[in-house]
Amino acid sequence: MPELPEVETIARGLNQRVAGDVIESVWLGSKPEPLKSSAQEIAAALESKLISSVRRVGKHIVFALAHSKNGASNSAKETQWIVHLGMTGSLRVCPPASEVAKHTHAILKLASGRELRFVDPRRFGRLSVIEKFKAPGSEPLDISFEDFAALFHGRKTPIKSALLNQKLLSGVGNIYADEALFRAKIRPRRRASSLTRDDLRRLRAALKKVLQEAIRAGGSSISDYVDADGEEGFFQLKHRVYGREGKPCLVCKMPVKRIVVAGRSSHYCPHCQM
């Protein structure tokens, strides 16, 4: 499932491959169920636009669009195409002759002759267009310690839930929340407000570190995640607790436990994490 490192990897790959290309036409399937925009709005916003850049914001992929025609000093506002991959969404750059995969919900024909396709079996992904996208939460890689600590102040919710709350931090999902909590030696059910400043320092550092390591590894390939070139990431090999229920803790050999927090499976070491 694409979280921050996977989305970062995908956005970088797409930026290399499609930035500078022009969207000639757009086909949209019946229900990509865009959040704020109808299929017509999306198609209208994308058609004959230049993709000036692709980048990540939180778990969102942001395509910056510009008018492709030189002429008329464009007073028209530039728009951004926002793609959220949900659980199983993927964006693929394909030769037009290649077979259209099942669950393809959008196809963009590019001036270069290639196609950019959005495929999403589970349909949790979302497409939308907006003038200026702003993530509701803070970027975990950029946030200062004081801002980080303030996010959790007075919150009774389990720290695991708080980490997953995109209004607080943008981009942290189930895998990296578990991995960061393990590295910081904090149990997922701990009330966020109960974390000491030292806990918070370790947590912020662990989160940044695990996200950066995962980006360097090209993300975690779980289920069918691949990047823009179809390459798998390999950070899943470095997971210390996620998906390791019953297996020995890599530090103390105690079996890793799995519990449910906020309806999400959460993995931790009962010996190493307090």
Next chain:
DNA sequence: ACTATGTCCTGCGAGC
């Protein structure tokens, strides 16, 4: 203002 829970959706793997 927070927090907790249910919902969406399909593929896959466990279990019989």
Next chain:
DNA sequence: TGCTCGCAGGACATAG
């Protein structure tokens, strides 16, 4: 072998 069933999860809706 082949079937059913339950689980996986991000973000929103709804209820408390």
